[in-house]
Structures are given as structure tokens and as C-alpha cells.
Amino acid sequence: MAKSPTRARHAATLADVGREAGVSIMAASAVLxxxxxxxxxxxxxxxxxxxxxxxxxxxxxxxxxxxVDRRMNAIGVATTLSRNELNQxxxxxxxxxxxxxxxxxxxxxxxAVPDWQEGxxxxxxxxxxxxxxxxxxxxxxxxxxxxxxxxxxxxxxxxANHELPHVVNLESDEEVGAFEMVRHMLEMGHRRILHxxxxxxxxxxxRRISGYLGAxxxxxxxxxxxxxxxxxxxxxxxRRDLEAWLQHHRGEPLPQAIFAxxxxxxxxxxxxxxxRGLRTPADVSVVGFDGTMLARSAHLATVRQPLREMGHRAVxxxxxxxxxxxxxxxxxAPSNIVLPTEIVLGQSLxxxxxxxxxxx
Amino acid sequence: MAKSPTRARHAATLADVGREAGVSIMAASAVLxxxxxxxxxxxxxxxxxxxxxxxxxxxxxxxxxxxVDRRMNAIGVATTLSRNELNQxxxxxxxxxxxxxxxxxxxxxxxAVPDWQEGxxxxxxxxxxxxxxxxxxxxxxxxxxxxxxxxxxxxxxxxANHELPHVVNLESDEEVGAFEMVRHMLEMGHRRILHxxxxxxxxxxxRRISGYLGAxxxxxxxxxxxxxxxxxxxxxxxRRDLEAWLQHHRGEPLPQAIFAxxxxxxxxxxxxxxxRGLRTPADVSVVGFDGTMLARSAHLATVRQPLREMGHRAVxxxxxxxxxxxxxxxxxAPSNIVLPTEIVLGQSLxxxxxxxxxxx
DNA sequence: CTGAAAGCGCTAACAA
DNA sequence: TTGTTAGCGCTTTCAG
Numbered sequence: 202m203a204k205s206p207t208r209a210r211h212a213a214t215l216a217d218v219g220r221e222a223g224v225s226i227m228a229a230s231a232v233l234x235x236x237x238x239x240x241x242x243x244x245x246x247x248x249x250x251x252x253x254x255x256x257x258x259x260x261x262x263x264x265x266x267x268x269v270d271r272r273m274n275a276i277g278v279a280t281t282l283s284r285n286e287l288n289q290x291x292x293x294x295x296x297x298x299x300x301x302x303x304x305x306x307x308x309x310x311x312x313a314v315p316d317w318q319e320g321x322x323x324x325x326x327x328x329x330x331x332x333x334x335x336x337x338x339x340x341x342x343x344x345x346x347x348x349x350x351x352x353x354x355x356x357x358x359x360x361a362n363h364e365l366p367h368v369v370n371l372e373s374d375e376e377v378g379a380f381e382m383v384r385h386m387l388e389m390g391h392r393r394i395l396h397x398x399x400x401x402x403x404x405x406x407x408r409r410i411s412g413y414l415g416a417x418x419x420x421x422x423x424x425x426x427x428x429x430x431x432x433x434x435x436x437x438x439x440r441r442d443l444e445a446w447l448q449h450h451r452g453e454p455l456p457q458a459i460f461a462x463x464x465x466x467x468x469x470x471x472x473x474x475x476x477r478g479l480r481t482p483a484d485v486s487v488v489g490f491d492g493t494m495l496a497r498s499a500h501l502a503t504v505r506q507p508l509r510e511m512g513h514r515a516v517x518x519x520x521x522x523x524x525x526x527x528x529x530x531x532x533x534a535p536s537n538i539v540l541p542t543e544i545v546l547g548q549s550l551x552x553x554x555x556x557x558x559x560x561x
Numbered sequence: 562m563a564k565s566p567t568r569a570r571h572a573a574t575l576a577d578v579g580r581e582a583g584v585s586i587m588a589a590s591a592v593l594x595x596x597x598x599x600x601x602x603x604x605x606x607x608x609x610x611x612x613x614x615x616x617x618x619x620x621x622x623x624x625x626x627x628x629v630d631r632r633m634n635a636i637g638v639a640t641t642l643s644r645n646e647l648n649q650x651x652x653x654x655x656x657x658x659x660x661x662x663x664x665x666x667x668x669x670x671x672x673a674v675p676d677w678q679e680g681x682x683x684x685x686x687x688x689x690x691x692x693x694x695x696x697x698x699x700x701x702x703x704x705x706x707x708x709x710x711x712x713x714x715x716x717x718x719x720x721a722n723h724e725l726p727h728v729v730n731l732e733s734d735e736e737v738g739a740f741e742m743v744r745h746m747l748e749m750g751h752r753r754i755l756h757x758x759x760x761x762x763x764x765x766x767x768r769r770i771s772g773y774l775g776a777x778x779x780x781x782x783x784x785x786x787x788x789x790x791x792x793x794x795x796x797x798x799x800r801r802d803l804e805a806w807l808q809h810h811r812g813e814p815l816p817q818a819i820f821a822x823x824x825x826x827x828x829x830x831x832x833x834x835x836x837r838g839l840r841t842p843a844d845v846s847v848v849g850f851d852g853t854m855l856a857r858s859a860h861l862a863t864v865r866q867p868l869r870e871m872g873h874r875a876v877x878x879x880x881x882x883x884x885x886x887x888x889x890x891x892x893x894a895p896s897n898i899v900l901p902t903e904i905v906l907g908q909s910l911x912x913x914x915x916x917x918x919x920x921x
Numbered sequence: 922c923t924g925a926a927a928g929c930g931c932t933a934a935c936a937a
Numbered sequence: 938t939t940g941t942t943a944g945c946g947c948t949t950t951c952a953g
Contacts, residue, residue, distance in 0.1 A: 211631065212690070212713040214930055225940055227932070236932055243938070260711060263691040264627040265930035268945045271571070273624060275670065275691070282659060287854045292647055299642060299673045308691065310635070310670045313659045330572070330946095331623040331635070331668065351620060353572040436858055468858050494647045495858070498796055498828050574946055585924050587948070596948055603922070625946035628929045690930095924953075929946105936941070 213257035222246075222253035229254070234261050272527065273333055275308040276519055279320060280338035282313040286435050289465060289493035290508065294338055294359055297512020305520055307333075321346035328354035334519040337361065337368070341403075355522035355532075357515045362404050369518055370537045371511050375405055375490075378504035378542030379412025379460075380419075382488060385544060386458055387420045391486065391553050395456035396429045397443055397466050406431070409462045409490060434462065439469025447477070447560050455560050456485060457553035464489035464496040464503055471499065471549070477561070482551035484558060492545055502550035505543045514538070573617035582606075582613035589614070594621050632887065633693055635668040636879055639680060640698035642673040646795050649825060649853035650868065654698055654719055657872020665880055667693075681706035688714035694879040697721065697728070701763075715882035715892075717875045722764050729878055730897045731871050735765055735850075738864035738902030739772025739820075740779075742848060745904060746818055747780045751846065751913050754784065755816035757803055757826050761791045769822045769850060794822065799829025807833070807920050815920050816845060817913035824849035824856040824863055831859065831909070837921070842911035844918060852905055862910035865903045874898070 219229045224246055230236040232250040242250070253259075267273040278298055280291050295311075302309045312327050314320030317340055328335060328351045337358040342350075347365045350356060361370045386394055396413050399406030410429060417424050427450070432442040439461060461467035467489030474485055481487050489496050492505025518534060525532030579589045584606055590596040592610045602610070613619075627633040638658055640651050655671075662669045672687055674680030677700055688695060688711045697718040702710075707725045710716060721730045746754055756773050759766030770789060777784050787810070792802040799821060821827035827849030834845055841847050849856045852865025878894060885892030 212711075215932095216930075226930090227941095228939070230930095230932065234931080246939090258711070258713075260685065260713065261689050262628075262930050263689040264624045264633060265945090266932080267624040267691075268622075268628055268930080268947090269932050271945075273691070282656065284660070287649075287652055287656065289647075292652060296642065296647065299671060300644070303673055308670050308672070308687075310668050311659060312668070313663055325620065327668075329621050329623040331627075331633070351572075351618070353618075353620065472858075472860075498832075498855070500832075575948095576946075586946090587925095588923070590946095590948065594947080606923090622946050625929090626948080628931090628946080629948050631929075922953105925951090927948105927950080929948090931945085932943105933945105934941105934943080937939085 212262070213254075213259045214262070215259070217257055218250060218253045218259050221257060222249045224250060233259060234266070267330070271330070272523075273308075273331060274306060275310055275332045276302055276516065276523075277310045277312055277327060277332035277335045278338060279312040279314060279324060279327070279335060279340070281316055281320070283435075286437065286465070289495050290434070290463065290491055291338060293491075293493050293508035294512040294515075297509035298336060298516055299512075300509075301513040301516035305516070307516070307520070317341040317346070321349050325349055325351045334523045336515050336519060337365075340365070355519060355526055357519045357522070359511050359515050360405060364536065368536070369522070369534050371515050371518070371540070372537065373506040373511065373540045373542050375504075375506070375542060376408040376412040376415070378506070378544065379409040379490070380416045381412075382502075382504050382544050383413050383416035383460055384419065386460065386486070386488065386550070387416060387422055389550075389552050391458045392422060393425055393454060393456045393557075394428070394458045394460050395443075395446070396460050396462070397439055397446075397470055398429060398431050398462040399434045399466075401431045406434075406462055413460060428456070432462075432466065434465055436465045436469040436472070439463075439466030440472045441469070443470045443473045447473070451560050453560050454557040455479070457557075458486035458488065458550070460488050460490075462490050464491045464493045464499075464501060466490075467501055467503070467549075468495055468499060479558075481549050484554060486550045486553070488550055492543075496545070496547070500548040502547035503545050505545045507540050507542075511540060514540070572622070573614075573619045574622070575619070577617055578610065578613045578619050581617060582609045584610060593619060594626070627690070631690070632883075633668075633691060634666060635670055635692045636662055636876065636883075637670045637672055637687060637692035637695045638698060639672040639674060639684060639687070639695060639700070641676055641680070643795070646797065646825070649855050650794070650823065650851055651698060653851075653853050653868035654872040654875075657869035658696060658876055659872075660869075661873040661876035665876070667876070667880070677701040677706070681709050685709055685711045694883045696875050696879060697725075700725070715879060715886055717879045717882070719871055719875050720765060724896065728896070729882070729894050731875050731878070731900070732897065733866040733871065733900045733902050735864075735866070735902060736768040736772040736775070738866070738904065739769040739850070740776045741772075742862075742864050742904050743773050743776035743820055744779065746820065746846070746848065746910070747776060747782055749910075749912050751818045752782060753814065753816045753917075754788070754818045754820050755803075755806070756789045756820050756822070757799055757806075757830055758789060758791050758822040759794050759826075766791070766794075766822055773820060788816070792822075792826065794825055796825045796829040796832070799823075799826030800832045801829070803830045803833045807837070811920050813920050814917035815839070817917075818846035818848065818910070820848050820850075822850050824851045824853045824859075824861060826850075827861055827863070827909075828855055828859060839918075841909050844914060846910045846913070848910055852903075856905070856907070860908040862907035863905050865905045867900050867902075871900060874900070
């Protein structure tokens with residue numbers, strides 16, 4: 202069938218350019234898209250092709266090329282995104298991913314899953330060669346759900362809750378970070394350190410608790426009973442859970458410090474304290490976890506995870522695996538990579554008051 | 562050529578499934594991908610195909626389909642992303658985009674450009690049918706640079722600095738928002754309202770100033786000289802620029818309130834004030850602009866722009882245009898859509914002090 | 922109801 | 938140096 206007039210509304214193709222310039226398609230391909238055609242094009246033809254392309258405003262078609270190359274030059278990032286609260290943790294890692302992907306000329310496509318239960322079932326369908334590899338951000342996938350993970354698309358996870366088959370995981374040494382921060386607090390003289398934590402089935406939350414308990418044990422300090430409060434990693438949860446805890450502990454001495462399981466939680470705690478007229482750090486010190494922008498803007502003491510760097514690393518790791526697969530080679534990487542955390546002091550942490558306040 | 566053994570490492574194709582099930586390719590296509598083949602497949606064949614697909618773990622190839630459909634079901638978002646500071650404004654809009662795109666089963670691909678100067682030259686190359694349409698987030702593109710915008714890919718912008726040809730722009734009524742907020746502040750009794758603003762060549766920054774001046778004029782109040790400070794939309798800028806301004810105005814009466822051009826700036830101002838031992842709002846009120854998460858977590862009074870909704874709208878608008886183009890129809894939309902802003906009161910705004918403090 | 926053929930836009934092998 | 942042919946995986950004609 203000859204070209205129908207409606208085609209005009211679409212972008213010009215190599216065939217169009219070739220016709221316009223009076224050369225073959227692959228001459229045009231070689232000049233415009235750098236195809237590895239066997240030989241070189243004469244300077245004269247080259248300029249003719251360039252002119253034709255310019256005139257028709259030719260644009261390469263990435264899907265056609267991807268079909269041939271079996272490579273889209275795009276990576277995916279799957280994560281849960283809450284409707285109510287921007288997840289700063291995600292944003293830090295994501296920023297790192299974008300930066301690194303860009304550096305390697307890869308596009309980044311975001312897949313927001315409502316929750317990992319549903320995410321598990323949707324992941325296979327996005328691995329349809331629109332992306333060459335996938336990064337799972339803090340996936341809550343049990344081994345059962347992980348059975349659905351496609352094995353023809355390389356996958357890297359960051360802070361995975363479980364070990365996932367064929368998936369390289371990237372995490373940071375949260376327990377050590379928690380340990381050192383709490384040890385530091387104990388050394389400052391704090392004895393009543395309340396831990397406002399994350400979900401009890403979350404491995405990261407568990408590790409923070411381990412560090413918290415470990416530091417106490419190492420200092421031979423027994424944390425007061427009922428001083429570990431489970432919750433979620435959000436500001437709203439931090440605000441609400443601390444308030445609830447305080448109400449249940451009226452009359453008891455106020456904690457000297459709060460060690461929160463995330464910066465978001467810490468911000469929530471700050472809110473609750475200030476709503477009760479308590480000053481930070483004069484009355485209560487508050488410490489966060491993650492080292493997000495939230496902590497920086499609130500001058501919060503926190504345990505910094507190298508989130509952005511983890512984004513970078515995840516991309517490099519993924520690209521290595523994609524490259525290896527592409528060359529039919531086997532990429533051997535350790536299945537789990539642990540990056541160090543770092544203690545960041547801030548204005549929200551100071552020595553404890555000499556006289557305890559009673560919870561009102 | 563027969564199948565080479567290396568092929569085994571790739572995902573199974575429709576041909577593979579067809580062979581396995583002993584049916585034609587398009588029978589498989591019809592069953593697995595819902596292709597509009599003329600007739601229906603018998604139940605028996607259908608189950609055979611499904612079984613074969615399951616066995617070979619068949620995955621549709623999106624690039625192949627896109628080649629045929631001329632549609633990738635993906636939209637792009639182009640924006641500048643600073644390395645140092647997470648842009649909360651962007652994040653709010655982006656979240657809205659993701660949500661809406663997801664609702665329409667579209668993927669979202671992020672293109673981070675270092676700056677719009679370079680972005681202008683890179684945009685054409687990303688419109689290579691890997692995305693069906695593009696959203697420009699707060700583009701700083703002059704008409705000259707806009708000449709490079711490809712016309713075969715529908716484009717929608719949010720808060721564009723200039724009118725762009727063939728581009729539908731979405732913005733909010735920033736001037737009215739600024740006007741009403743400042744009017745409210747004046748009504749509360751504030752007379753020395755310092756405006757810590759954005760870049761003077763930014764249209765949004767200009768509109769905030771117009772609102773600020775308009776409210777003063779309407780109230781017959783002349784703002785003190787030198788009370789409009791240009792800067793950038795960042796926390797760092799807010800912190801630094803306010804400090805510099807204060808140092809240049811030693812001995813003068815302290816402003817009673819600060820009207821910042823963004824929430825990020827406001828947070829920076831808060832820092833500077835607290836570093837100087839000044840209390841908010843007792844000594845100085847502080848008001849932000851944007852209504853981002855930053856404002857919510859700091860309980861900042863702010864002028865809320867419906868950022869998330871703008872993300873939604875942008876996606877819907879874009880999809881309409883994509884659909885129209887796809888059907889060779891002409892999509893007529895107004896070239897500029899203005900959404901209302903809204904005043905949000907918060908703990909950072911209170912009545913002015915009765916006695917002025919001198920700047921130290 | 923099913924199969925064969927053509928083509929989406931591009932690139933890699935060849936042959937001229 | 939250039940053109941020809943085949944094919945990436947899929948879908949939509951159109952014949953059987």
C-alpha cells in the first residue's frame with residue numbers, strides 16, 4: 202500500500218529521509234543513528250542525509266531500535282507511594298537512581314504500587330522489555346510472593362525485607378548505626394531513652410531495636426519497661442504514637458530522649474512535644490534515623506544511611522547485570538551488599554536535664 | 562535459521578508459545594494479549610495456549626507492540642533536579658502525575674535535566690516514541706529555545722515561564738494567592754512585611770511580588786523601602802538571603818513578618834531567625850508559599866497551590882491530546898489553564914508584637 | 922473458526 | 938562505497 206496522506210502527521214522515518222535524500226535506508230541509519238553499517242558514507246551523501254533529516258525533522262524511533270537491540274536503555278523503579286505523605290526515604294534513594302541512570306544515559310521509569318501484596322502480582326507485567334532491569338525500593342515481599350518475580354529481567358533491591366531469589370540486595374548497617382547512636386546517647390548521660398519504632402514485622406525496624414538494646418546491654422543499662430513503641434515510619438504515626446504513649450504513662454518521669462526509627466517519626470515526635478509545651482532538646486532530646494532532607498531542615502540528630510549513594514550503587518549493579526545478561530554471560534555478585542551508616546549530631550540532641558519532669 | 566541455544570536465555574515469544582501449543586501465532590496473540598483478531602478462539606485452544614504460555618513463562622514484548630500501535634502507553638516528565646536539595650514543589654506535582662498516570666495505566670518516565678538551557682536541546686531526543694507525550698515541570702524556556710520543541714509529541718507544561726507554541730500550560734493564580742495572604746497579614750496588623758522572594762526573572766516570583774504590592778496598595782500601606790529581597794526558591798537561599806539582609810539593616814526595626822516566596826525559603830528564614838534567638842511567631846511571623854509537605858510538617862502558614870491536582874490535570878490533558886493525535890483529530894484546549902490558590906493559616910503566623918525589636 | 926502474509930521502523934548481515 | 942535481504946515480536950488485514 203502506498204503512503205496514505207494521514208501518515209504525514211506522524212514523525213518522519215528513515216525511509217522518508219532516504220527517499221528525500223535519494224539514498225538507501227541504511228545509509229540514513231548509519232548517518233543519523235550511528236548504525237554499524239559495514240562501511241562509511243561519503244561526506245557528500247552525509248550532508249544530503251543530514252539536510253533531509255533536518256527538513257523532515259526526523260526523529261529516531263526508540264521502540265523500533267529496542268526491538269532490534271533487545272534493549273530499551275531504561276530502568277524501572279518500583280516502590281509504594283503513599284497518597285498522604287511524601288516518603289522522604291524514597292525520594293533520597295530515587296534521586297540517586299535518577300542521577301546515576303542519567304550518567305549512563307538510561308531512562309528511569311517509576312512504578313508506584315499501592316502495596317507490595319499487589320505489587321508482587323504487577324511486577325511481572327512491567328517486565329515486558331519496556332525496561333531492561335528493575336530496582337525494588339524497600340520491597341515487603343515474602344518468599345512466596347517472590348516466586349512471581351520474572352527471571353528474565355535483572356532485578357536489584359534496596360532494603361528488601363527478605364532475601365529474594367536472583368535478586369541482589371543493597372542495604373545499610375542499620376543495627377550498627379542504631380547501636381552507636383544509642384551508645385552515644387547513653388554516654389551523654391541519657392538513661393530513659395524511648396524508642397518510637399517502625400512496624401514490628403519490618404526487618405529495618407527490628408534492626409534498630411537490636412542496636413538500641415545492644416547499646417544498652419553494652420553499657421550495662423537496662424532500658425525501662427515499655428520503652429519500645431511500635432508504629433509506622435511516618436510523621437503522623439510518630440505524632441500519634443508518642444502522644445498515646447505519653448497518655449498511657451501519665452505521672453511517670455518523662456523520657457530524657459527519644460530515639461525514633463525514622464526522621465519522619467522524629468518530626469512527628471517533635472510536634473507532639475511542642476504541642477505539650479516541651480522543649481527540644483532542653484526537656485527532651487530527639488534523634489531520628491535515615492538522614493533525609495527532613496533531618497537536615499530540622500537540624501535533627503540522626504543516623505544517616507547513605508541513601509543517595511545506595512541509589513547510585515543500585516543502578517550500577519543493575520546495569521552490570523543487564524550488560525552481563527545481554528552478553529549471555531553470568532554476572533556473579535554477592536547477593537547482599539551492606540553499606541555503612543553514620544551518626545549525625547544535631548541541635549535536637551543534648552545532655553539530659555538534671556531533674557526529671559513528670560508526664561502530664 | 563533455527564533457534565540457536567542462546568535464545569533460551571531470552572523471554573519466550575508468541576511464536577514459541579504457538580509452537581508449544583500447536584497453534585498459530587495470532588491465536589496466541591488473541592488469547593494472551595487480546596489482539597483484535599477477527600474471530601474467537603475455541604475454549605479448548607485457549608486453555609492449551611494459556612498452559613503453554615504458563616509453561617514457557619511468556620511475557621509480552623512492549624516494544625514490539627508499541628511499534629505496531631505507535632503507542633507506548635508511557636508519559637514523560639521533564640524537570641530540573643538539584644543535586645543538593647530535594648525540590649518539594651516538584652515532588653508534589655510529580656506524585657500527582659504518577660497517581661493519575663497509574664490510573665490510566667500509563668507509565669511515567671522521569672527526565673532530569675541539569676538546567677533548562679541544556680534541557681531544551683535534550684528534549685527532542687527523548688521524544689523518540691519511548692513516550693507518547695511529555696509534561697514539562699516549571700520549564701524556564703524562552704521562545705527561542707522553544708523552537709526546538711518537537712511538534713509530533715504532545716506536550717503539556719506546568720508553571721511555564723513563557724507561553725510555548727503548541728503547549729498547553731497549567732498554572733495557578735499565584736498573584737491572587739499572594740494578594741490575599743498579604744492582605745490577611747495587613748489586616749492582622751502587620752506593617753513591616755519583608756518579602757524574601759525568588760529569582761527576579763521568574764514569572765512566579767514576579768507574580769508573588771505583584772500580589773504583595775497589590776495588597777499593600779489596596780490597604781493604602783506603603784511597604785518600607787528595600788523590603789523585597791530577591792533570591793532562589795531554596796531553603797539555603799532563604800537562610801542566607803535573610804541573614805544577609807538583616808546584616809545590612811542593623812539597627813533598623815525588625816520586620817514583623819516575613820512573606821516568603823516558597824515554603825523552602827520560609828524554612829530557611831525560620832532557621833536564620835532561630836539561630837539569632839528570635840521566636841516565631843512571637844517575634845516574627847513567617848509565611849510560606851506552595852503548600853508542600855515542608856509547610857505541613859512545620860505548621861507553616863502558606864499559600865497553597867493545588868500541586869498534586871495540577872499533576873492530575875496535566876496527565877489528563879496530555880492523554881486527551883495523545884488520544885486526539887492518535888485518532889488524527891485536532892485537540893482544541895485553551896493554551897493556558899489557571900487553577901485557584903488557597904490561603905492556609907498555621908502556627909507560624911500571629912499578630913505582630915506591640916513593641917518593635919531592633920535588628921542586632 | 923483458523924492460518925498465511927504483510928508490515929510497524931530499524932539494524933545486521935550479506936552481496937554487488 | 939552502496940544496495941539487498943532478512944528479521945527483531947507483534948498485530949491487522951485478508952484468504953482459506
